[in-house]
Amino acid sequence: xxxxxxxxxxxxxxxxxxxxxxxxxxxxxxxxxxxxxxxxxxxxxxxxxxxxxxxxxxxxxxxxxxxxxxxxxxxxxxxxxxxxxxxxxxxxxxxxxxxxxxxxxxxxxxxxxxxxxxxxxxxxxxxxxxxxxxxxxxxxxxxxxxxxxxxxxxxxxxxxxxxxxxxxxxxxxxxxxxxxxxxxxxxxxxxxxxxxxxxxxxxxxxxxxxxxxxxxxxxxxxxxxxxxxxxxxxxxxxxxxxxxxxxxxxxxxxxxxxxxxxxxxxxxxxxxxxxxxxxxxxxxxxxxxxxxxxxxxxxxxxxxxxxxxxxxxxxxxxxxxxxxxxxxxxxxxxxxxxxxxxxxxxxxxxxxxxxxxxxxxxxxxxxxxxxxxxxxxxxxxxxxxxxxxxxxxxxxxxxxxxxxxxxxxxxxxxxxxxxxxxxxxxxxxxxxxxxxxxxxxxxxxxxxxxxxxxxxx
Amino acid sequence: xxxxxxxxxxxxxxxxxxxxxxxxxxxxxxxxxxxxxxxxxxxxxxxxxxxxxxxxxxxxxxxxxxxxxxxxxxxxxxxxxxxxxxxxxxxxxxxxxxxxxxxxxxxxxxxxxxxxxxxxxxxxxxxxxxxxxxxxxxxxxxxxxxxxxxxxxxxxxxxxxxxxxxxxxxxxxxxxxxxxxxxxxxxxxxxxxxxxxxxxxxxxxxxxxxxxxxxxxxxxxxxxxxxxxxxxxxxxxxxxxxxxxxxxxxxxxxxxxxxxxxxxxxxxxxxxxxxxxxxxxxxxxxxxxxxxxxxxxxxxxxxxxxxxxxxxxxxxxxxxxxxxxxxxxxxxxxxxxxxxxxxxxxxxxxxxxxxxxxxxxxxxxxxxxxxxxxxxxxxxxxxxxxxxxxxxxxxxxxxxxxxxxxxxxxxxxxxxxxxxxxxxxxxxxxxxxxxxxxxxxxxxxxxxxxxxxxxxx
Numbered sequence: 001x002x003x004x005x006x007x008x009x010x011x012x013x014x015x016x017x018x019x020x021x022x023x024x025x026x027x028x029x030x031x032x033x034x035x036x037x038x039x040x041x042x043x044x045x046x047x048x049x050x051x052x053x054x055x056x057x058x059x060x061x062x063x064x065x066x067x068x069x070x071x072x073x074x075x076x077x078x079x080x081x082x083x084x085x086x087x088x089x090x091x092x093x094x095x096x097x098x099x100x101x102x103x104x105x106x107x108x109x110x111x112x113x114x115x116x117x118x119x120x121x122x123x124x125x126x127x128x129x130x131x132x133x134x135x136x137x138x139x140x141x142x143x144x145x146x147x148x149x150x151x152x153x154x155x156x157x158x159x160x161x162x163x164x165x166x167x168x169x170x171x172x173x174x175x176x177x178x179x180x181x182x183x184x185x186x187x188x189x190x191x192x193x194x195x196x197x198x199x200x201x202x203x204x205x206x207x208x209x210x211x212x213x214x215x216x217x218x219x220x221x222x223x224x225x226x227x228x229x230x231x232x233x234x235x236x237x238x239x240x241x242x243x244x245x246x247x248x249x250x251x252x253x254x255x256x257x258x259x260x261x262x263x264x265x266x267x268x269x270x271x272x273x274x275x276x277x278x279x280x281x282x283x284x285x286x287x288x289x290x291x292x293x294x295x296x297x298x299x300x301x302x303x304x305x306x307x308x309x310x311x312x313x314x315x316x317x318x319x320x321x322x323x324x325x326x327x328x329x330x331x332x333x334x335x336x337x338x339x340x341x342x343x344x345x346x347x348x349x350x351x352x353x354x355x356x357x358x359x360x361x362x363x364x365x366x367x368x369x370x371x372x373x374x375x376x377x378x379x380x381x382x383x384x385x386x387x388x389x390x391x392x393x394x395x396x397x398x399x400x401x402x403x404x405x406x407x408x409x410x411x412x413x414x415x416x417x418x419x420x421x422x423x424x425x426x427x428x429x430x431x432x433x434x435x436x437x438x439x440x441x442x443x444x445x446x447x448x449x450x451x452x453x454x455x456x457x
Numbered sequence: 458x459x460x461x462x463x464x465x466x467x468x469x470x471x472x473x474x475x476x477x478x479x480x481x482x483x484x485x486x487x488x489x490x491x492x493x494x495x496x497x498x499x500x501x502x503x504x505x506x507x508x509x510x511x512x513x514x515x516x517x518x519x520x521x522x523x524x525x526x527x528x529x530x531x532x533x534x535x536x537x538x539x540x541x542x543x544x545x546x547x548x549x550x551x552x553x554x555x556x557x558x559x560x561x562x563x564x565x566x567x568x569x570x571x572x573x574x575x576x577x578x579x580x581x582x583x584x585x586x587x588x589x590x591x592x593x594x595x596x597x598x599x600x601x602x603x604x605x606x607x608x609x610x611x612x613x614x615x616x617x618x619x620x621x622x623x624x625x626x627x628x629x630x631x632x633x634x635x636x637x638x639x640x641x642x643x644x645x646x647x648x649x650x651x652x653x654x655x656x657x658x659x660x661x662x663x664x665x666x667x668x669x670x671x672x673x674x675x676x677x678x679x680x681x682x683x684x685x686x687x688x689x690x691x692x693x694x695x696x697x698x699x700x701x702x703x704x705x706x707x708x709x710x711x712x713x714x715x716x717x718x719x720x721x722x723x724x725x726x727x728x729x730x731x732x733x734x735x736x737x738x739x740x741x742x743x744x745x746x747x748x749x750x751x752x753x754x755x756x757x758x759x760x761x762x763x764x765x766x767x768x769x770x771x772x773x774x775x776x777x778x779x780x781x782x783x784x785x786x787x788x789x790x791x792x793x794x795x796x797x798x799x800x801x802x803x804x805x806x807x808x809x810x811x812x813x814x815x816x817x818x819x820x821x822x823x824x825x826x827x828x829x830x831x832x833x834x835x836x837x838x839x840x841x842x843x844x845x846x847x848x849x850x851x852x853x854x855x856x857x858x859x860x861x862x863x864x865x866x867x868x869x870x871x872x873x874x875x876x877x878x879x880x881x882x883x884x885x886x887x888x889x890x891x892x893x894x895x896x897x898x899x900x901x902x903x904x905x906x907x908x909x910x911x912x913x914x
Contacts, residue, residue, distance in 0.1 A: 030769035091771060097667070155769055182673070196672060200770045209734020210554070211885045214757050215653060215855025216639070218785050219697075219749035220729065222739040225758035225780075226693060233690035236683060238808060240676075272677065277666020280810040282679040292676035300671050301682035302773055307760035308781055312487035312612055313657045313818045314548060315783060315856075316759055316884050323682075324765055326772060328675050351695060353737040361770045398672025399772075427773050428668045 002450070003137040008129060008442040015129050015442060016112070016435070018048070020105040022087070022121050023114040029065055029088035029155045038151050041087045042066040045149050052128050053135030054147065062159035065151035069170070072131065073144045078453055080144035082173040082410075084402055085124020085180065086153030089116035090427045097429035111432040118424040122433040123179035123441070124149055126419065130445030142453025146173060153180075153402075156200065156362025161405050168409065175375040175452065176406045179441070181396050181418030186434065188266060189387040191379050192416035194294060194395030195403055197329035197366035199339045200302075203228065203346060204322050206355045211307070211316040218317060222353040225306045225321040231349040231356070232323060235299055235342070240284045242299045244345040250332045252368075254295050262290045265392060275423045293397035298328040299342070324361075328397060335363030364401025369413060378451035379415045386444035417448065459907070460594040465586060465899040472586050472899060473569070473892070475505070477562040479544070479578050480571040486522055486545035486612045495608050498544045499523040502606050509585050510592035511604065519616035522608035526627070529588065529602045535910055537601035539630040539867075541859060542581020542637065543610035546573035547884045554886035568889040575881040579890040580636035580898070581606055583876065587902030599910025603630055610637075610859075613657065613819025618862050625866065632832040632909065633863045636898070638853050638875030643891065645723060646844040648836050649873035651751060651852030652860055654786035654823035656796050657759075660685065660803060661779050663812045668764065668773040675774060679810040682763045682778040688806045688813070689780060692756055692799070697741045699756045701802040707789045709825075711752050719747045722849060732880045750854035755785040756799070781818075785854060792820035821858025826870060835908035836872045843901035874905065 001009075008015075027041035028034045042059055049070030050057045057070040065088060073080070092102035092115045100106035105114035112122065127147070134141040148171060150160050164171060184190040207224035236242050254262075267290055273281050283292040292298075306321030308314035327338055343358045350356035369376065371393040383391040396416075403414045419441035425431045458466075465472075484498035485491045499516055506527030507514045514527040522545060530537070549559035549572045557563035562571035569579065584604070591598040605628065607617050621628060641647040664681035693699050711719075724747055730738050740749040749755075763778030765771035784795055800815045807813035826833065828850040840848040853873075860871045876898035882888045 030767070030771070032768070091765075091767060093765075093767070094668075198672070198772065200772070207735060210882065210887075211551075212733055213855060213884045214755070214759060214783060215655070215785055215853065216879060216883065217733060217750065218755040218757050218854055219740050219753055220738055220746045221733060221735050222697075222737075223757050225761045226689065229686040229689035229758070229761075230695055232683065232686035238687055240679075276669055276674060276678060278664060278678050278810065279812060280679075281677055282808070282810040283676050289677045293674065296676055298671070298675040300675050300680050300774055301686070301764065302671060302771060303764035303766045303775065304682045304686075304778060305762045305766040307758065308548075308550075309760050309762040309779075310487070310548065310550070311489070313781065313783070314487065314759060314884065315655065315657070317757055318760065321761060322766075324770065326671060326770070328672055351739070353735065353739040355736060396672065397675055398670060422673060425667065426673065427670045427771065430667075 002446070004133040004446045005443050007133040007137045008446050012439050019122055019125055023105040023116055024103055026103045027088050027151065028091050029152050030091060035065070038065045038088055042068050042151055045087050048128060049147055052132035060163065062163065064159060067151065067160065067163055068149040070147040071145065072141060075141055075144045078143050079174040080146060080172070081452055082146045082148055082171055082176045083124065083127040084176055084178045085149045086120045086151065087149050088151040088154050089119065090154050094429060099430055110435050112435060112438070113430055113432045115431050117431050117433040118420040119426045119431065120153065120180045122438055123419060126179060126441040126445040127177065129442045130449055133446050134449060142449050146171065156364065157401050158362060160402055164405055164409050171410060173410065173412055175412055176410070176414040177448065178400060178403060178414055178416050179418050180400055181416045182420035182422050182424065183418060183437070184265060184392055184394050186421055189383045189389055189391040190394045191376055191383065191391050192396050192418060193371050193376060193393050194368040195366060196397050196399055197333065197335055197364050197404070198326060198399040199329065199335045199363040200324070200326040200361040201339065201342065202322065202324055202359045202361055203231070204320065204357045206320045208319050211319045214315040214317050221317065222351055223317050224354050225318050227351045227354045228306070228321040228323060230351070231346055232301060234349050235345065240282060242297070244299065244342050246341050247297065247338070250334065251297060252331045254291060259291065262288065265290065265394065294395035295330055297330050297333060300326055302326055328399065330366045331368050333366065335365060339363060364399050365404040367404045367407060373413050374455050375413045375415045375452065378455040379417050379448055382444050382447035382451045383417060385447045386440045417444065459903070461590040461903045462900050464590040464594045465903050469896050476579055476582055480562040480573050481560055483560045484545050484608065485548050486609050487548060492522070495522045495545055499525050499608055502544050505585055506604055509589035517620065519620065521616060524608065524617065524620055525606040527604040529598060532598060532601050535600050536631040537603060537629070538909055539603045539605055539628060539633045540581065540584040541633055541635045542606045543577045543608065544606050545608040545611050546576065547611050551886060556887055567892050569892060569895070570887055570889045572888050574888050574890040575877040576883045576888065577610065577637045579895055580876060583636060583898040583902040584634065586899045587906055590903050591906065599906050603628065613821065614858050615819060617859055621862055621866050628867060630867065630869055632869055633867070633871040634905065635857060635860060635871055635873050636875050637857055638873050639877035639879050639881065640875060640894065641722060641849055641851050643878055646840045646846055646848040647851045648833055648840065648848050649853050649875060650828050650833060650850050651825040652823060653854050653856055654790065654792055654821050654861070655783060655856040656786065656792045656820040657781070657783040657818040658796065658799065659779065659781055659816045659818055660688070661777065661814045663777045665776050668776045671772040671774045678774065679808055680774050681811050682775050684808045684811045685763070685778040685780060687808070688803055689758060691806050692802065697739060701756065701799050703798050704754070704795070707791065708754060709788045711748060716748065719745065722747065722851065751852035752787055754787050754790055757783055759783055785856065786823050788823045788825050790823065792822060796820060821856050822861040824861045824864060830870050831912050832870045832872050832909065835912040836874050836905055839901050839904035839908045840874060842904045843897045874901065
């Protein structure tokens, strides 16, 4: 074991304490009331990068939440690796379903529970810890290091792409490393080489100027909740196939080889179903579960509301009804095109007697990388050393918008080395990170720097 | 002008002050946190009846909110009239849309704004004021008087029918008077002789044990908000016709004579549409607006909710989705049958991979009376005296469950003499009562006691 790997192992407790420190900051980027907390988290990250050994650390303000940058470039001739992560988190609601409070990190049964534990504070930090391990043990690092830790990932990174485009030289590198994904399962470490894109919309349906008494007016006027239900029901059929005209037009078909590789993975529909507490699995006909979540697009209602939602009975016809609707996209679907098609479909489905507005909230493209790339192969070796098992190459159904951006603007490969698990409750109550994974992750991050240094040499 | 009518006119300011006093009590019956306020309102009503001159006043406890009773029976040989009303009110949400706070009664432009101003505190009180006018001016009243003021009307009067059934002798009377309806319009006073019934359900759809990340799991599992939208969309077609099998089976058809009488009323679709701020009117094909709201049943979504309802974007698949669904019923639809049919339809429409429960919240039957009845004709004369115009006979789309109960258990006619207006914002923000109507209503209530006393003599 190298000195740096040993250092990572010896400093487990302190690294855990430090993680808990940043998890206590409720840096919920979507909530305007918490902008101050997001700022506080940014300051924490900057200070952590400085202490780890970065020779330059800086906070770049944006229109909303700041980007934290750090660098150490004292390894001339070695490759430069850009580590991307995000210090913002999802909202914690529904609050009442958390066993311990979302922003009071708590260890139970070898897991650390807190909002952001896995997504993404507990993941990006492993690379900071690894960098520190090299600096503290040998005063040097096998690669030049740049950190780019943003505060807007959970709201679609609206200011990151302009920042990357404007700072191409600052961010110039040979590879990007992102830890913001899940392992295939706890026994099967994995490197992710594909992600879905996302387009997120809000649909607002207005019927009347105010809520109406359902007795006095019921029958004479449209009900916007009904109008919305008719729209939603027509967007996807009861079998799970999206009915928006042209929705599947540019979907890249799975090859026979890909389908075969998916089938070889130790996936269990029963385990998948049980892990989410579903009565049955359900999805687009003709595809397996992994195909459905990794390689097929979706259209989902993320939220719906209107009228009386309290206890008991209130006899109103709601004045308005609303839905959050988002699409997960796969290569070669283009968000702009999909947003236009779905918006058109919704408008066309809208009853004449309501006003329907569709607002585009954010979008990001899907991404698919070649598993044979030198950086991906280096990561596979690092993971094997830390976790004792050769990782599999997988995809993820989620979206990390910036990966497609790095591809397009910096023209470098991304390595997605995640240490999350699928039951880590991302975006849900009781988010957690497995402590074995966190500690192994710190070591894998050390080995990755070694491997990337060697791979280029 | 009689002494009692003059008294009503001379005491306008005090009667208004007293009304404001009871409107300040937030007696929201559906909210368990406000049970104490409901109790406080009951005590206020009891004391008001005592001061008006009732020789017996009593609060009857129920399983939930108390019933207030008062009587004055010192006119032997004269008929006995039971005045029914309710002192409970609807919730005030959405709070932010009120111009002045719901429970701080405020006069603006000749209207008194407050939750309960029209429904029903500002209406039942006119009969208390009229009774007081007789007692204070002549020491006697032309009819024997019983007051039955309940606190559960807005939650479907669950304990009133058992109370009436158990206390038939206490409540024995020759006619019931209810002021809890609207005039046809401000220039057209009216007596209501028909009401719709109501059945109110809650539908809960559960998909998974927790909210899921829409990227990680999207495509592999059903979305309960989608499942709910598919159910709702199938319950009523886009033209406004209910699709539940057998829903229209027992609907009493409008006669040619009734349709003609409806058409003669000074109804304007444009005014109706403008009063509610709708882009267009909408309803069951083949019927006019008045036919749709007075004589045809409906099925409405009163509320819908599930998943993320906040600002911005949260990429979840909701674990569950919910709706409040209610039906307005007409003679001869039976609530029990309709609840069974709608529940069956919902269960049948439910996707196999979700759990759907349908909970019956409350029901009440519709009602239709003969306009030629002596009590209805007496009311028409009283209204003409106070408002200076012969009233029209109309129906209402709303439900007053107890009217059908009086019909069935006490076997007496009900007179529905309302002084509300259709834009009084019942069950909505900025509920109000027109002060002209309130003051004329106090006088009409005086004349009504006279007329009912004469009619029987």
